[in-house]
Amino acid sequence: MSARGNGSSGLRGRIKVPFDSIELTLGIVFLAIILMLVVFRSQLQTHDPYVGDLLDRFSEIGVNGHLLGTDNLGRDVWSRLLEGIRWSISAAVIDTLVAFVIGTFVGLAAAQSTGWARTILNQIVDMALAFPSLIIAMIVVAVVGRGFWPLTITLGLVTWPVFARIVFAEALTLLERDYVKASKSFGARPLLIMLGHILPGLRPTLAVVLAFHFADMLVAESALSFLGLGAPLGVPTWGNLLQESRDYLMVAPWLLAVPSVGIIYTVVAVNLIGDGLASIARRKGLRIDI
Amino acid sequence: MARISSNLRLLGNFIVLLLGITTLMFFALRATGDPIIVMAGENASAEMIDSLRQQYGFDQPLLLQYVYYLGNVLKLDFGASLASGQEALPYVLQQLPATFMLALFGMTVTITVSVPIGIWLGARPDRTGPRIVSAAVIVAQGLPGFVTALILIQLFVVKLMWLPSLGYADVRTWILPSVSLASFLAPKLIRVIAANVSESMRQEYIRTARSIGMSERGVLWREAFPNAILGTVALIGAQFAFLFSGAVIIEVLFHWPGIGLLLFESTQSLDFPVLQAIAFVIAVLVFVVNSLTNVAFHMIDPRVGKVIK
Numbered sequence: 001m002s003a004r005g006n007g008s009s010g011l012r013g014r015i016k017v018p019f020d021s022i023e024l025t026l027g028i029v030f031l032a033i034i035l036m037l038v039v040f041r042s043q044l045q046t047h048d049p050y051v052g053d054l055l056d057r058f059s060e061i062g063v064n065g066h067l068l069g070t071d072n073l074g075r076d077v078w079s080r081l082l083e084g085i086r087w088s089i090s091a092a093v094i095d096t097l098v099a100f101v102i103g104t105f106v107g108l109a110a111a112q113s114t115g116w117a118r119t120i121l122n123q124i125v126d127m128a129l130a131f132p133s134l135i136i137a138m139i140v141v142a143v144v145g146r147g148f149w150p151l152t153i154t155l156g157l158v159t160w161p162v163f164a165r166i167v168f169a170e171a172l173t174l175l176e177r178d179y180v181k182a183s184k185s186f187g188a189r190p191l192l193i194m195l196g197h198i199l200p201g202l203r204p205t206l207a208v209v210l211a212f213h214f215a216d217m218l219v220a221e222s223a224l225s226f227l228g229l230g231a232p233l234g235v236p237t238w239g240n241l242l243q244e245s246r247d248y249l250m251v252a253p254w255l256l257a258v259p260s261v262g263i264i265y266t267v268v269a270v271n272l273i274g275d276g277l278a279s280i281a282r283r284k285g286l287r288i289d290i
Numbered sequence: 291m292a293r294i295s296s297n298l299r300l301l302g303n304f305i306v307l308l309l310g311i312t313t314l315m316f317f318a319l320r321a322t323g324d325p326i327i328v329m330a331g332e333n334a335s336a337e338m339i340d341s342l343r344q345q346y347g348f349d350q351p352l353l354l355q356y357v358y359y360l361g362n363v364l365k366l367d368f369g370a371s372l373a374s375g376q377e378a379l380p381y382v383l384q385q386l387p388a389t390f391m392l393a394l395f396g397m398t399v400t401i402t403v404s405v406p407i408g409i410w411l412g413a414r415p416d417r418t419g420p421r422i423v424s425a426a427v428i429v430a431q432g433l434p435g436f437v438t439a440l441i442l443i444q445l446f447v448v449k450l451m452w453l454p455s456l457g458y459a460d461v462r463t464w465i466l467p468s469v470s471l472a473s474f475l476a477p478k479l480i481r482v483i484a485a486n487v488s489e490s491m492r493q494e495y496i497r498t499a500r501s502i503g504m505s506e507r508g509v510l511w512r513e514a515f516p517n518a519i520l521g522t523v524a525l526i527g528a529q530f531a532f533l534f535s536g537a538v539i540i541e542v543l544f545h546w547p548g549i550g551l552l553l554f555e556s557t558q559s560l561d562f563p564v565l566q567a568i569a570f571v572i573a574v575l576v577f578v579v580n581s582l583t584n585v586a587f588h589m590i591d592p593r594v595g596k597v598i599k
Contacts, residue, residue: 126303127310130580132535132572135553139565140318142557219434223539226436227554242440249440249448256444260437267432275428 024276030269038086047076049083049236058252069254071244077258080236085262088237091152092217098156100210103163104202108194110164111171125164133158134220141229151230155220159213166209167202174201204281211274215267222263238263304577311573312363315566316356368570369563373556378563382549382571388458389548392541393533395464396471401526403472404479405519411480412487412518413510424484427477435474436539442466443543456545467544471537475529482525486518493517520590527583534575 037044046067052074059070067078110121137154144150171194174180180197188196224230225239233240238259245255343349347358362369368378411420411427446453446466453462490496491514499509534549541550549568556564 123303123306127307130307130573130576131311131314132569132576135535135538135569135572136314136318138538138553138557139315139569143319143560215432223434223436227539227542229557242437246440249444253444256440260441263434263437264429264432267434268429271428271432 021276021280023272023279027269027272027274027276030265031273034085034089034266034269037082038089041082041086045076045079045082047079049075049079050234051075058248060252061254068258069252071252071255072248077241077255080241081258081262084236084238084241084259085266087148087231087235088218088221088239089266091148091155091221091231091237092214094152095155095159095217095221096210096214098153099160099213100163100206102156103160103165104167104199104206106160107164107167108171108198110168111175111198112190112194122168125161125168128161129165131158131161134223137220138224138227138229141224146225146228146230146232148231151221151224155217155224159217162213163206163209166205170202170205171198174198177201204277204284208274208278208281211270211277215270215274218263218267218270222259300581307573307577308570311569312360312566313356315569316359319562319565320352320355363570368567371556371561371564373559373561373564378567379571381564382552382567385547385549385552386571388546389534389537389541389550391464392467392471392537392546392548393530395468396475396533396537397526397530399468399472400475400479400529404476404483407476408480408483409487409510409515409518412484413491413514415484415488427480430473431477431481433473435470436543438473439466439470439540439543442470458547463544467537467540467546470540470543471533475532479522479525479529482522483518486521487514490514490517523587523590524583527579527586531576531579531583534579535572 046065052070054074056064056066056070056074057072059066059074061067061069064070066076068081069077071077071080106121106125110118110125113121136158137151140154141150144154175193175198177197180193183193183197221230222237222239222242225237226243227239228243231237231240241259242256245252245259248255340349347355350358366379370376371378371381374381407423407427411424414420415424443466453466456463458464487510491510496509496513499513504512537546537548538550538553540546541548542554545551549571552564553568555561556568
């Protein structure tokens with residue numbers, strides 16, 4: 001993260017970056033709104049998300065002071081949505097981080113090693129990439145039981161090869177750069193080269209992969225929760241809200257619409273950030289194939 | 291010679307993949323749950339549990355179980371389903387045609403929709419029409435397939451009552467699942483085709499074609515389009531492979547009698563032999579589709595193999 005060698009342009013560059021790309025700016029604004037909702041959810045909630053009024057079931061949008069209506073137990077959908085977003089977002093952040101850390105580590109190790117070690121690491125990554133990862137996740141969560149940690153750790157553990165593959169390929173090209181070779185010829189340790197040269201060089205690519213992976217994980221969480229293999233019963237995540245809506249499609253279509261819009265909005269926000277970062281990186285002459 | 295050695299390497303990868311997946315499934319399943327308890331039910335006595343354990347070999351040391359299990363996998367014997375008593379592998383394979391058909395329909399709709407839209411967007415990306423559609427495609431990309439499916443069911447089955455929602459027998463029941471899958475896959479394909487078309491429209495050979503008097507239409511279809519399609523073969527292959535493992539939720543929603551539905555039901559009953567057979571079958575399918583994609587890639591574009599070597 002050091003700005004050495006960049007001089008004063010480092011800070012200015014960083015502030016200017018978002019406005020280099022409409023997509024990135026829009027994505028950041030959208031995401032900021034969601035994060036505000038998460039942070040100020042207790043102020044914004046108009047009702048207790050877990051307690052319903054059975055006399056006030058299936059209130060339509062805007063009726064009886066319910067911004068987004070009520071569900072089959074008379075619970076306020078707006079308050080439940082706010083409650084669930086926090087869960088879904090933190091789950092996606094953690095699985096993305098788990099996959100990122102393992103994948104980057106394996107990718108760097110494979111790029112650094114030679115001969116047999118590299119062949120074996122690459123074989124492991126190839127094999128892991130061919131694994132039907134969501135299926136493994138479904139099976140593991142079915143066996144371990146639903147919950148925050150089983151879901152997040154499992155999703156992280158089955159999706160890391162995405163990072164490993166890209167980090168490996170990028171690190172190999174970076175290792176051929178003159179400044180890395182120079183540093184090697186001075187006798188710099190491999191670890192120092194990895195942390196000091198390769199990892200910073202990977203930043204633009206990693207940012208893009210992180211954004212898209214985060215979006216994938218949001219969807220994966222909602223899909224698994226929808227199947228009853230994700231968030232614990234009762235927590236109003238998007239997937240659980242959609243699951244609950246299924247029995248009332250006739251009487252209360254807004255129960256389907258609200259979480260759907262939530263998912264689409266958030267995933268679009270994150271995809272925009274990914275697209276924006278990718279187009280900025282491409283303009284700087286980096287090749288990003290995702 | 292190079293051909294043989296690369297085929298051997300492919301075979302080696304295949305064996306390592308299958309060994310890896312069977313090993314992972316074996317230990318992951320046993321580390322995380324006890325199927326005997328689930329099988330026996332809540333009111334089972336200790337003796338009953340013990341006898342079941344013996345019957346299924348779960349009383350042996352884990353390593354011995356593993357060796358025994360690997361031997362059986364070599365014979366393609368995954369044991370009998372704990373739920374239905376049927377042999378697990380044939381049980382899974384009998385669901386394969388439905389999954390394959392769904393993948394085929396989903397992919398057909400995806401390609402039919404994506405190619406014209408992608409080319410239209412890529413040919414003139416700066417005009418207003420394509421810009422608006424591009425924005426719509428970005429939004430569509432954020433729409434998970436199962437959410438589309440839920441909305442389609444709400445609209446066409448519940449509200450309008452135009453289509454039946456469940457099953458496999460009636461051709462009309464094939465429409466919604468295929469469209470749901472396509473709605474999820476098409477935006478990505480459209481964007482890649484559009485990017486490829488607009489990229490190849492900027493190439494030197496396009497300028498040459500124009501300079502010798504080729505019409506705009508000719509330039510687009512005879513020069514830019516074939517080159518743009520090349521870059522999408524890999525994506526189409528990956529999407530097809532994804533459909534074998536990723537259509538679970540669509541199969542569940544539409545009660546489509548494929549591997550995904552069986553997988554979901556088996557996770558509910560912790561049917562280990564069936565789960566292991568499913569993971570095995572899907573790994574084989576994904577590998578085969580990936581290899582075929584590679585072959586197709588080499589056939590269409592002879593440069594690929596040479597660049598890599």
